[in-house]
Every structure is written in structure tokens, then in C-alpha cells.
Amino acid sequence: MKLVLSTEQQELRAAVRAFLGAASPLPKAREGYDPQVYARLNGELGLSGLIVPEEYGGAGAGLSELAVALEETGAALLPGPFLATAFAAITLGRVPDKELLAGIAEGRVAATVHSAEVSYDGATASGRLPQVLSGMEAGVLVVPAATADGPVLLAVELAGPGVTRTALETLDLTRGQADVVLDGAPARLLGPAPESGVTERMCVALAAEQLGVMRAALDAIVAYAKIRVAFGRYIGSYQGVKHKLADMHAKLEQAESIVRYAAWAADESPADLPEAAALAQAYVGRACFEVARDHLLLHGGIGYTWEHDAHLFYKRAKADEVLLGPPRIHRARLADLLEL
Structure with a gap:
């Protein structure tokens, strides 16, 4: 087991970081989804096809590479x-x-998934799906349905007939959700729904995003602590601030090890994945929110203003924390797996 990024993974990280720094800097996040940036992200870097097998035109990479991105x-x-x-x-x-x-x-194709089952009559799907992630931007919805032969997966064109989408007002201003109603929407049968492995890999992918939120939030407050002066001293020189930053750094280091291990398990040791994925969301989800919260608090009064970016990290962290279920669900799952 190797938790340190390979040379190729480091190069991928550098390429993605450089692209986003130029094409989608943090102030641009306030403007919302930009299809041109998304098109360039896929056209120039091929990120959407990173884990798609080569036979379908993708890079055929593993979850470890997706986690880096x-x-x-x-x-x-x-x-x-x-x-x-x-x-x-x-x-x-x-x-x-x-x-x-x-x-x-x-x-x-920009796609999304939802866990709620819909009804399926062999040609069309019907049902209401609340809080579909990126439901207004995605073009295809992958959704489970119950049939006499067992659960199956369907693909539904979200811009097609029988589909009604309503944008929701969400906590996270940088990524939306939609209420989707299917009323006899044409649906294509993809095949039997997988029994395991999917949710665990999604947990690892989300934890990787949370790790990035944590790192950026900590970097921002460390930089601020070096220039903000209060009572004639840089705030980073105060013991209380030092201890808080040290605690945040420790959480980040633990989260990174957990995410790297979970991504490795997904690629190399599937038998270890259920525990690793549960741990990833049980720990990283809460740690990400705590780091984003303390990052906002340590900014002082300016951190509470609408103009500052601190609230964007705070809201993304909270939205991510509950996206695949709150940490208590994953803790319970981990306890069951470990027979505690």
C-alpha cells in the first residue's frame, strides 16, 4: 500500500490546479456554473473521462486519480x-x-444520479426525485427502478418529454440542486442495479473533494494570520490562534491519509473498501466542516461578510457533509462492519 502520490498523479494535480487557477479562480465561483469552463476542463484535460474505460474513449484511470482531480x-x-x-x-x-x-x-454528456427508486413500465419512468445534485445542469439522469426481476438502472434525458425540473434554493451557492418530477418520461434500461461497490466509491470521491475544501480553507486562514494585525501583533503570533491552526492542520493530515487509503482500497483491495469508505465519510465529512467553520471564525468580523469567500467554504463543507448522509450514518455503518 502506497499513500504518497506517484509522479504521474503529482503531474495531474499540478495540471488541474494550474487550469482552475486560470479558468475558474475562487471569485468566479460566485458566478455559478460556466459551461465554457466545464467544456475546457473536459476538452483540454479530459477529466470527465478520467475513470471511463479506454474502450469507451476514457483514460481508464482509477479512483486514486479521480481523487486527485x-x-x-x-x-x-x-x-x-x-x-x-x-x-x-x-x-x-x-x-x-x-x-x-x-x-x-x-x-x-453531463450526468447525475439519484438513489430514490422510480416506477418503470418497460418504456417510461415516473416518480418524484427531490434534491437531484446538479439537476439543472445535467443532461442525463441515472436512476434505479423496481421491476419484477429486481432493481434495475435507467437513463432518462432530463431535457426530454415528461420531465419537469425545478431549481432549488440551496445552502451551497456554488453548486445547485433540483427537484425532478418524471411523468411518463422515456427511459432507457441500462441493466441490473449493482448490489455493492457504487455507494462506497461515491463516498471516497466525495471525501476527496472535502479534502480539497479543507486544504484551501486552511491555506487561506494561514495566509490571513500572517498579515492581519490586532493589538499591534500579527494574529498568527497569538497562542490561541496557533493552537487552533495546529488542530486544523492535524485534521487535514488525518483526512489526507484516510482519503488516500480509501482510494487505494477502491483500486487495489475491494475487500477493504466498505470499511475505508465508511471511515472516509465518518471522519472527513465532519472534519471538513469543522475546518471550514474555524477558518470562518478566525477571520473575525470580515469572515461573516457576504463579500468574503469564507462563507463559500463553510456552505460547501456543510452541503458536502450531508450529501451522502450525515456522519452518524457512516459511523453506524462502520461500527456494523467492524462488529462493534
């Missing part, structure tokens, strides 16, 4: 459907569909 998009608070499409690619990795995977790899 998601850490950087998280640090940049990248708006848009990148995480949702990554979730879809993870799901389709277990139920391969040439049309969708090729579209994702080429950057033509």
Missing part, C-alpha cells in the same frame, strides 16, 4: 456538474453503457 476542484469550489458526473461515471462503471460512457468521456 476532485481534491483540486474542491479547493477551487468549482461550480457545475463535475462531481455529479463523476458519481454517474462510477455508477456506470458497474453497469457499462457505451453511449453514456462515450459521451461522458468526450465531455458531451
Whole structure:
């Protein structure tokens, strides 16, 4: 087991970081989803096809490489459907569909997934899906349905007939959700729903984004502590601030080890993945929020203003913390797996 990034992974991180620094700097996150940035992200770097098998036009990389990319998009608070499409690619990795995977790899298809089952009559799907991640930006929805032969996965064109989408007012201003109602919407059968592995990989992917949010928030407050003067001293020289920053750094280091291990397990040791994924969300989700919260508090009064970026990190961290269920659910899952 190797938790240190390889040379290729370091180069991927540098490329993604440089691209986002130029094409989607933090102030741009306030403007919301920019299709041109998303198109360039996929066209120039091919990130949406990172884990798509080569036979479908993707890079055929593993979850470890996707985690590297998601850490950087998280640090940049990248708006848009990148995480949702990554979730879809993870799901389709277990139920391969040439049309969708090729579209994702080429950057033509932005997709999303939802866990709630819909009804399916063999041709159309019906049901209400609340809080679909990036539901307004995505073009395809991958959703489970119950049939007489067992649960299956369907693909629904979100811009097609029988689909009503309503944008929701969300806590996270940088990434939206939608209420989606399917009323006889044409649906394509992808295959039997996978029994395991998908949710765990999604947990690891989300933890990688949370790791990026943590790192960027800590970097920001450390930089601020070096220039902000209070009572004639830089605030970073005060013992209380030093201790808080040290605690935040310790959480970041632990989170990084957990994410790297979980990504390795997903690629190299599937038997260890359930525990690793549960640990990732049980620890990293809460740690990310705590670091983002303390980053906001240590900025003092300016951190509470609408104009400052601190609240953007705070809101992304909270939204991510509960995206796949609150930490207590994952703690309970981990306890069950460890027979505690």
C-alpha cells in the first residue's frame, strides 16, 4: 500500500490546479456554473473521462486519480456538474453503457444520479426525485427502478418529454440542486442495479473533494494570520490562534491519509473498501466542516461578510457533509462492519 502520490498523479494535480487557477479562480465561483469552463476542463484535460474505460474513449484511470482531480476542484469550489458526473461515471462503471460512457468521456454528456427508486413500465419512468445534485445542469439522469426481476438502472434525458425540473434554493451557492418530477418520461434500461461497490466509491470521491475544501480553507486562514494585525501583533503570533491552526492542520493530515487509503482500497483491495469508505465519510465529512467553520471564525468580523469567500467554504463543507448522509450514518455503518 502506497499513500504518497506517484509522479504521474503529482503531474495531474499540478495540471488541474494550474487550469482552475486560470479558468475558474475562487471569485468566479460566485458566478455559478460556466459551461465554457466545464467544456475546457473536459476538452483540454479530459477529466470527465478520467475513470471511463479506454474502450469507451476514457483514460481508464482509477479512483486514486479521480481523487486527485476532485481534491483540486474542491479547493477551487468549482461550480457545475463535475462531481455529479463523476458519481454517474462510477455508477456506470458497474453497469457499462457505451453511449453514456462515450459521451461522458468526450465531455458531451453531463450526468447525475439519484438513489430514490422510480416506477418503470418497460418504456417510461415516473416518480418524484427531490434534491437531484446538479439537476439543472445535467443532461442525463441515472436512476434505479423496481421491476419484477429486481432493481434495475435507467437513463432518462432530463431535457426530454415528461420531465419537469425545478431549481432549488440551496445552502451551497456554488453548486445547485433540483427537484425532478418524471411523468411518463422515456427511459432507457441500462441493466441490473449493482448490489455493492457504487455507494462506497461515491463516498471516497466525495471525501476527496472535502479534502480539497479543507486544504484551501486552511491555506487561506494561514495566509490571513500572517498579515492581519490586532493589538499591534500579527494574529498568527497569538497562542490561541496557533493552537487552533495546529488542530486544523492535524485534521487535514488525518483526512489526507484516510482519503488516500480509501482510494487505494477502491483500486487495489475491494475487500477493504466498505470499511475505508465508511471511515472516509465518518471522519472527513465532519472534519471538513469543522475546518471550514474555524477558518470562518478566525477571520473575525470580515469572515461573516457576504463579500468574503469564507462563507463559500463553510456552505460547501456543510452541503458536502450531508450529501451522502450525515456522519452518524457512516459511523453506524462502520461500527456494523467492524462488529462493534
